[in-house]
Amino acid sequence: MLEIKDSVAVITGGSGGIGRAVADYWVHNGGKVVIAARTEEVLAEAKAEIEASDGDVVTVVCDVTREDDCAKLADTAIEKFGKINLVAPFAGIIKDGLMVSPDRETGKVTRKMTFDQFQAVIDTNLTGTFLTVRECAERMINHNCRGLICLVSSTGSLGTAGQLNYSSTKAAMSVMPKVITAEFFRRGLAPQIRCVAIAPGYVGTPMVKGMNQKVLEKILGQVPIGRLVDPDEVASLVGELYRNEAIAGEVFFIHGGLRQGSGG
């Protein structure tokens, strides 16, 4: 079993939402965190709050769609703390809409998911994760670090209408742990660095609270536990996946019993 105490977590999207919950969980359990976000302002606020609870935290301004930013993030973790043990690439966005939307009366398409709407989600959720994970994994190997790469998929990976862009990126997150684990196995690295994904349902973060509230209410009616998953509950799952070194290459759902398409 791995100990979180004195371990180092690199977390993108770490200033808010699930990323911030993981950061809080990590320092609460004696770990250190490197949190990344796009603006100094949100990072300064998160840093002050984490330090107020005696947490050891370093912040890095990083747009995960930029290769040089992701390299800087991984380098900073090594420079400041000498190692990386958890990689949590949790920066993510949604830009929902139907692929093609025909008018109810004329039957003719009046709106489409735009190229930018599609590409922006791919760039952040998929390419951003690839860049973060590749840069951190390189440093983990070169500095002989032991730990976990924990990707974030979603129940959306099973296919959600209005989220062709988002669902596609989250389906990719479900296959990446298998590919990365197999590659590490080939090189004898699998016992040292494991890779998994978590797949949350609807979690109480700004991403979900910003949704159409009527749609959200309808969705919650299909969640057997009858409420949003708490970000702290997701953080606790990440902690357990980190500690337990028998866990590798899999996707772990945390959705309060939700089964999409079956009414719960």
Ligand SMILES: NC(=O)c1ccc[n+]([C@@H]2O[C@H](COP(=O)([O-])OP(=O)(O)OC[C@H]3O[C@@H](n4cnc5c(N)ncnc54)[C@H](O)[C@@H]3O)[C@@H](O)[C@H]2O)c1
């Ligand atoms: N909230 C949910 O219900 C839910 C469910 C399943 C999966 N997820 C996934 O969990 C992850 C975190 O989601 P959340 O709910 O905490 O959302 P959130 O919006 O609260 O947090 C996402 C963070 O990512 C940051 N971000 C966006 N683009 C970025 C970029 N290019 N570079 C760096 N940072 C960037 C945002 O500023 C924000 O702080 C996302 O990948 C999301 O898809 C969320």
